[in-house]
Amino acid sequence: MGRELTAKGRATRTRIVEGAAAVLRDKGVAVATLDDVMARTRTSKSQLFHYFPSGKDELLLAVAQFEADQVLEDQQPHLGRLDSWESWWAWRDVVVARYEEQGDQCPLGSLFLQVGRSTPGARAIVVELMRRWQESLAIGIRSLQAAGLVPAGLDVDRRAAALLAGIQGGVSILLATGESAHLRAALDQGIHDLGGPAVATG
Amino acid sequence: MGRELTAKGRATRTRIVEGAAAVLRDKGVAVATLDDVMARTRTSKSQLFHYFPSGKDELLLAVAQFEADQVLEDQQPHLGRLDSWESWWAWRDVVVARYEEQGDQCPLGSLFLQVGRSTPGARAIVVELMRRWQESLAIGIRSLQAAGLVPAGLDVDRRAAALLAGIQGGVSILLATGESAHLRAALDQGIHDLGGPAVATG
DNA sequence: CTTGGAATGGACTATTCGGTCCAGTCTAAG
């Protein structure tokens, strides 16, 4: 299936994906229509189906991949350098700020509802995202261990998994209630329980 | 707004809500239609609009309330008696079992997508559910404190909030990936960090 | 220049589905 995309075509395709992502964030996946995407990206329906032959679901999946990549990127460079307490707290601040700013739109979560969670493609995207995220956390914890900042006997993988779960849940609750208290609690408590210094709760 | 419901009417209304909940679980909120609900509950369209005059959203909201009540009920009586380590672990088992069984359908989460998270009614339901859930956890932790099983200086509310976040995230990840490892990790780690005995990881 | 295929425009279709309406039935109170 050799793709035949000229430079112009690639640009248009990118414009569609990014514009669609913006539309989905603005209006919500449930009510966003292809016409919205067309208006936003100044494209015609034939273009949409030219670049995404299987239709809306294929486009949504592309947007999901785009958003998933964004998630980890937004946490850099902190997420990649979790080798001191300072960097852990800096990372925490970035995560809180990012999701507080995002407000009550969860592009990724919503997308899978529409596409169907069991779609192989959709599941693969989220599995891969979680895997990479947790791996970064685990590497960070091991860095602390190497520096003698946390006990060597710590169950790193379980810590990382629990922390990731706390973040996900914190974000879910933020989306549903508008309050970021749980996200903060999960991050603060999770980092605290690694054995680090007490954080000044603010 | 005095409701005028006879016994027969109340029965029908209940039948609709429960049937709709079943339909939503089976087919997913995104694709479930009023016709599905009609077929399942052996009702006519006029009945649906008789009991839910503002239409589908009102019905979905009623189902959301129904499901929300179910969530805490399914954790009883354990959730109400978290006064020993045994009861905490028993509760954990129930939570894991419940959500593993539920598979990849999240009636509540999906519902708010459709209705719109910002709808006052929808937000109120989820806020109240989280509040009650977290309060039960906090009471449980305080019971352990009273029994001298965990340090008195523990920040109970932050612990409870973080644990709740971990559960929510664990469930989210379970829904998205089909794996309950994160839910287990969040629960085991969260209970472990209260200061209790090490759990045999299985 | 020409030419084949990519890229684009936009009208048209098919269908689904929430919601309306009215006619008809049941039921509890007087």
Next chain:
DNA sequence: CTTAGACTGGACCGAATAGTCCATTCCAAG
């Protein structure tokens, strides 16, 4: 028994929207 109003059946409607089709334009290679 009467009757008001709750309850039910089901035909009908209109809007929304994913997807199709074909004509036209653009562009790079030969």
